[in-house]
Amino acid sequence: MGKIQLQSVTKAFGGVKVIPDLDLDIENGEFVVFVGPSGCGKSTLLRLIAGLEDTTSGTISIDGKDATHLPPAQRRLAMVFQSYALYPHMSVRKNIAFPLKMAGRNKQEIDKRVDNAAKILNLADYIDRRPGQLSGGQRQRVAIGRAIVREPAAFLFDEPLSNLDAALRVGMRLEISELHQRLKTTMIYVTHDQVEAMTMADKIVVLRAGNIEQVGSPLELYTKPRNTFVAGFIGSPKMNLMGGSDAKSHNADMIGVRPEHIDLSQSEGQWKGEVKVSEHLGSDTFLHVQTSDHSEPLTVRAGGEFPVHAGDTVYMTPQQDKIHRFDGKGLALR
Amino acid sequence: MATQNTTKVARAMMAPSVIALLIWMIVPLAMTLYYSTLGYSLYNPISTPFVGLDNYTYFLTDPTFIAALTNTLVLVVGVLIITVGGGILIALLLDQDVYGVNVVRLLVIAPFFVMPTVAALVWKNMMMNPVYGVIGQAMSGLGLAPIDWMTDVPLTSIIIIVAWQWLPFATLILLTSLQSLSADQKEAAEMDGAGALSIFWYITLPHMSRAITVVVLIQTIFLLSIFAEILVTTNGGPGSQSTNITYLVYQQAISFGDIGAASAGGIVAVILANIVAIFLIKAIGKNLDA
Numbered sequence: 001m002g003k004i005q006l007q008s009v010t011k012a013f014g015g016v017k018v019i020p021d022l023d024l025d026i027e028n029g030e031f032v033v034f035v036g037p038s039g040c041g042k043s044t045l046l047r048l049i050a051g052l053e054d055t056t057s058g059t060i061s062i063d064g065k066d067a068t069h070l071p072p073a074q075r076r077l078a079m080v081f082q083s084y085a086l087y088p089h090m091s092v093r094k095n096i097a098f099p100l101k102m103a104g105r106n107k108q109e110i111d112k113r114v115d116n117a118a119k120i121l122n123l124a125d126y127i128d129r130r131p132g133q134l135s136g137g138q139r140q141r142v143a144i145g146r147a148i149v150r151e152p153a154a155f156l157f158d159e160p161l162s163n164l165d166a167a168l169r170v171g172m173r174l175e176i177s178e179l180h181q182r183l184k185t186t187m188i189y190v191t192h193d194q195v196e197a198m199t200m201a202d203k204i205v206v207l208r209a210g211n212i213e214q215v216g217s218p219l220e221l222y223t224k225p226r227n228t229f230v231a232g233f234i235g236s237p238k239m240n241l242m243g244g245s246d247a248k249s250h251n252a253d254m255i256g257v258r259p260e261h262i263d264l265s266q267s268e269g270q271w272k273g274e275v276k277v278s279e280h281l282g283s284d285t286f287l288h289v290q291t292s293d294h295s296e297p298l299t300v301r302a303g304g305e306f307p308v309h310a311g312d313t314v315y316m317t318p319q320q321d322k323i324h325r326f327d328g329k330g331l332a333l334r
Numbered sequence: 335m336a337t338q339n340t341t342k343v344a345r346a347m348m349a350p351s352v353i354a355l356l357i358w359m360i361v362p363l364a365m366t367l368y369y370s371t372l373g374y375s376l377y378n379p380i381s382t383p384f385v386g387l388d389n390y391t392y393f394l395t396d397p398t399f400i401a402a403l404t405n406t407l408v409l410v411v412g413v414l415i416i417t418v419g420g421g422i423l424i425a426l427l428l429d430q431d432v433y434g435v436n437v438v439r440l441l442v443i444a445p446f447f448v449m450p451t452v453a454a455l456v457w458k459n460m461m462m463n464p465v466y467g468v469i470g471q472a473m474s475g476l477g478l479a480p481i482d483w484m485t486d487v488p489l490t491s492i493i494i495i496v497a498w499q500w501l502p503f504a505t506l507i508l509l510t511s512l513q514s515l516s517a518d519q520k521e522a523a524e525m526d527g528a529g530a531l532s533i534f535w536y537i538t539l540p541h542m543s544r545a546i547t548v549v550v551l552i553q554t555i556f557l558l559s560i561f562a563e564i565l566v567t568t569n570g571g572p573g574s575q576s577t578n579i580t581y582l583v584y585q586q587a588i589s590f591g592d593i594g595a596a597s598a599g600g601i602v603a604v605i606l607a608n609i610v611a612i613f614l615i616k617a618i619g620k621n622l623d624a
Contacts, residue, residue: 050525051525052525077525079522085516085518085522098528099527102526103527146526
């Protein structure tokens, strides 16, 4: 169980409106990712759902019941913090057992559920250590363990991977996805990393300045971004946006082409440009090409190795059916 | 990086201060030890015969010694309980984010700046005097018989005065500790279903354990040697009801003119302080480990 509904929720700190007016439905069992640049209100939104902040107006309901004014503990939600927020003076076992102890469960049940959580998360080997003696990834798992023993209606993750190094982040990303497959519990995950959003989410909510720019599955956002902000935010490297004559020829104020949807050639093509930087990754080659037609350099991806270097001349042709068209307000034209 | 060369230089450079410090500490200690073996009376300072351990026997078998020892410990423990308990409560209050909290913090710290003799005199004459004192007036106003603090409950009075002076210190240390507790931890505990009392007991108090240990250790050192407050209020009396070891040593030396016994008392006080220190480190020292 874990259906969460936000209805015309607003939040202001003093006179500053962080979240102007927001509606959102989160279905039971969904993995929802809130993504957006720093300061877009995604963490605030998560804290509103958690009950750590009061809404200025609007209602939040969990499983159909109004939870707007419920204290955090009674919302049956569990949260994993960016800093993990483990209790440093307690062992791993006591950390994980804490919510159960607070709920007044008996000793056998606590032990059983802690052992079970430790098994799921491979924590058994260091169950008696303190958080200070654990690595970042292990702490992260303890924080998740503390969340799952409560069997909450939904999990809330507040940028849980941003304190980990790159390799560990990829590993934990997989673990959290697997955990979701196994538990089938609603998860709400906040990140500024669009790769995390794309790889983990069932549904992505793109936020900017407290407004929802678009809600949809990862591929929906990738193939049909609703506006230039979403188009630029989702996808890596960023979509190339261009106005001027290129846009006019497609009856739009602005067009966008993703780096992977531009065909490269060393002999002929629609745009001619000079390679500024070439990034050879082996599996892909990313080129930053300055043309005479565009003020910004274009980013182009070639699959595999493409043998050019800085200073070389290349020709580029956008794939016509993969061009995104936008109007003067930045909204997509369909 | 410490090479052999730099280590040598460092030792040579440090030597003067180390030697100065050793002289500074060892000379008075050695002199006290020396005097404690002499029959040295200020009334007859010409003759100072060697008496062995007689001074120690005299000091330790003096019935006042046991009373003074008990008073010393009661004074230390009483003040510690009031300052740590009260310090935690006031620190919790001052940790709130309210308008004017900075001014309140300053006011709370103020008693620490008042020198002990002044504080004790103010308490004795303006607060605890049964006729003119604020407390006496208030009790009379309520129709109660005023307490003659310095006569009826001399040790309690001194505990109150000393606790008043040390409460700001404890509050300040505990407040800084409280402010270093991350909000995330409290929020996590809140989400885990802990109420305000549980958060205090399971999260806040363990977080403060190190600061509490520091407060207890530092205060104990100073509280073992409380003197001025006793001198200006009760003079150790009535009888020996408010005499502690420090005051007893003073009495031996100045009132009775017995330098030998006073020196022996001084050495006993040093040994006592070490026993207390060892006991404290054993009991709560582990809190200082990271």
